Amino acid sequence: MIDWKRNFLMVALSQFLSIMGFAFAMPFAPYYIQQLGITEPTELKKWVALFTAAAALTLAVASPIWGALGDRYGRRIMLLRANFGGMLVLSLMGLVPDVKTLVILRLVQGALTGTTTAAQTFVSVQSPHNRSGVVLGTLSAAVFSGSMSGAFVGGLVAEWLGYRAAFMCSGVLLLAAGLLVLLGTREEFVRPVEENGSSMEDRARMFWDKIGPATPILALISIMGFVLLFDSAWMPLLVQEINGGIKGAAFWTGSLQAAGGIAGFLAGPIIGRIADRISPPRIGKISAFGAGLMMTVVGLSQGFWQLFAGRFGAVFCAGGLDPVFQIWLTKTTPAQSRGFVFGWAVTARALGWMAAPMASGTVAWMFGLRAVFFISSALFFLLIPIITLIARYLQPAPQPSAPIHAGRR
Template sequence: MLLARDTARRDRAFAVLWFGQFAAIAGLTVVVPLLPFYLAGFGLEAADVAWWTGIALAAPAVTQLITAPLWGMVGDRYGHKAMVVRAHAGLALAVGLMAFAETPGEFLACRLLQGACGGVVSATAAYASTVAAPQRRGRTLGGLFGATGAGSLVGPLLGSVLAGRFGFGALFGSVAVLLVIASGLALVLLPRSCGEAGSRENRRGGLRDAARSLLLERSGRSLLLAGLLGQAAIYALIVVFAQRVAGIAGSIAAATMWVGALQAATWAASLLGGPWWGRRNDRRPANAGFAIAAVCCGVAVALQALPASPELLLPLRLVQGFCFAAFAQSVLHVACDLAPRQARGTAVGFSSGCLDLGQVAGPFFGALAVTVLPPGGAFAAIGALLGCAAVLAVCGLRRSSPSAPVTVAAARKPELTEVGS
């Protein structure tokens, strides 16, 4: 009876987390694929659009790079449920303010606030890692990445259809309301994750252990760097992809439709790929899965310079989306395995910060590539970046065990799997 009740609470918690992550990602991706066109609406010169796009894409990651480890430490001290509620509420505030932006600078300020107050993915991952059984952690993180895929599938479709009809201001306001609802659901329905409270000594030791386990352990260090490069490549692609589609679609109106549709197809593949890679990470080393995914993704990206019509990009985007689903969850999976329990939020925040660093560098890499290289060269450069990420991930396998790594902390103390107070 007690086991059935605990299982029901875990399922309810996962449903709340899934909805919240879906709402956050859907709300943000209504504009990201169309960002070059949105910024052009502020009256920017054509030559400035690519650079403003890069700056706007990188802005949330700049502030989140600083705040993610700090929020993780707060979560380790006061509870990860509070961080889930805080992340949705903070994101609602930032997105709501975007509805009133009238200049690129004002929009940029809102994006910076988004990174400082948001962080839904890392907050959700930290909470989920405390309620999932260790042998099912990959499935849990993969399922949550499925929410990312679903949100990113719905977001571009809604953005492409609704932005032109109602305007971005009304769209941002609606997203803010949805995020407030998600924050309220988390506050009311999420139980406290087990093991949230701990002594000050344990928390301090956990911070030291987290730093050592992530940076000194070869598998963790190599995968953090690989994740950084992988994230940089994907965000560089956003900068060059819209211009590529515009060059073969025939008109801005057609390009807008195709960018939204192809982005949605990419994330539909991620929706399927997230759980698949998660289950694989429970059975085999996450470094190996990351390397395979990065190679396949790099080939698919490099080939996107070749098609002469937008519909021929579809199979390449499907491969890209399915493989990209392995990146972030593999990094977080290894971080959760290596970090001691009492510092897991800090480890997740630190790992998310490394991924955010890639998000900062990627758009500038893309803007530079599209400026100094022909379109084919820009896609090839991004593909090569993914190849480097694969090599780094493989380097971490040399001292990794065939199965998922077991942390020193896990060896000292069995991990509880129930959701408790």
């Protein structure tokens, strides 16, 4: 019998290393793009937006395929694919000669990686249903703590050794994450009996039986992905503006990411544990309201202390949204089709991720860099009525109460 606690511990540690690897270099991509020769402000904004959106595009296409394969052949192999694929792509990013090659590799990254969803699917299927909130919340904490550590140390490496060295270190960390999964986890996977549809109508019905109940939550996840990523591509450029130049900006960006990682680390298990007792929609609305307030502080920042305070608060509040919605999805999805549905959840989120940098890039081009953060604040507030509407839509109809008989005590 598989020890789900041991598997969970190994996966959480691998996620820490994996996300640390991605955070080691990715936050500094706008500076790396400038090093590759793109320094004119309008061109820089265009390439930053393209780089950010590229992975989301291929991730949206590939995720349902990987999710379906995970349901058919096992979830552990999907986690191995994501880690070793990331190792290869990020290492190659440190060797690119120009920004076009960098964007092409970013497209490949989206097609091959997706460690977080692979890890969520693996542990959610094996853990007890009544512990899903704690498990996914703790996994979220591992993600944020990895992001915190990777961004801080990566910022120092980028300043001292250069951006290319940071990408090579990313590859090493993802290799370590993959080896941890390979050597430290087990899976006794039993392939489910597949129902063979004899016609297109049967296949469509089978598809809808799996995805239909989760559709409203998937729509909400797509909107959330758009909101969460709306400002992130531009945070390094805001740091560069406050810093007064690119020299030293990688250190401050890494430190800012680390502060956000601490906030996410604290938010994940706290909100995950609460979500096992309080309805996810209520937590989501409170989180969205707090994140909206804090994003206003970020947009008004004139110094690093304001920026750090606003970013910490925004990430703490927003850090509750993704695990809460994932828990909500878990509670409405049968275990045998969870990889399939989680794959579509990544596609939904990736569609939001893909649209966000294009929309925010247009805002930055038309109204200036800081307008991005004020629009982001408004979008968080807009999530509140959207969550309310979807929660009402999913609320089961009240059952008629049984008649009370005179003889009953």
